[in-house]
Amino acid sequence: MAKLPDPVLTNIFTLQxxxxxxxxxxxxxEFRLLExxxxxxxxxxxxxxxxxxxxxLLSPYSRLHTLVLKAAQSQPVAPNDVLNLLYRSIxxxxxxxxxxxxxxQEIQRNWN
Known part of the structure; x- marks a missing residue:
């Protein structure tokens, strides 16, 4: 695996x-509002x-997932374009x- 720094991985997993x-x-x-x-x-x-x-929210989650896997499968280092995409995606x-x-939060305030 092309090693990503621990703070970067932690940030990605926290975001996810x-x-x-x-x-x-x-x-x-949505369920409560409908109900x-x-x-x-x-x-x-x-x-x-x-x-x-x-x-x-689903699109950035998937993008981060895909880019982290792409970086992990790279040897000996991840290509710069993948890393640049990953950092921009973060x-x-x-x-x-x-x-x-x-x-x-605005929607919650409107209906509470």
Whole structure:
């Protein structure tokens, strides 16, 4: 395996865990909203936003997964293009996660 620094791996796995937790929270909120209020003209925009949040989170998760595996299969070192993509993906994932969490919190505030 092309050895990635431990802090980089820790950051990636932490991001993936936060994405999983956010997907779970998003899905639970969608379920509660549907269960309590139903699919109405009032809830439809939020339900669509929750679906969008979930989709926006799945793509970075998959991208990180793919790039880490690609780096791990490289010998003796990972190609620079893979590493550059990985580091850019980490940055974009952090931004996407922060934006998704903010949107999720806003929806939660609106319906609590």
């Amino acid at each position: 865990r936060r994405i999983i937790e956010s997907v779970d929270t998003t899905t639970a909120l 309590q209020m139903g699919e109405t003209a009032e809830t439809l925009p939020e339900l669509e936003e929750l679906q969008s949040i979930r989709e926006r 940055e974009s994932t952090e931004a996407a996660l922060a934006a998704s969490i903010a949107s999720l």
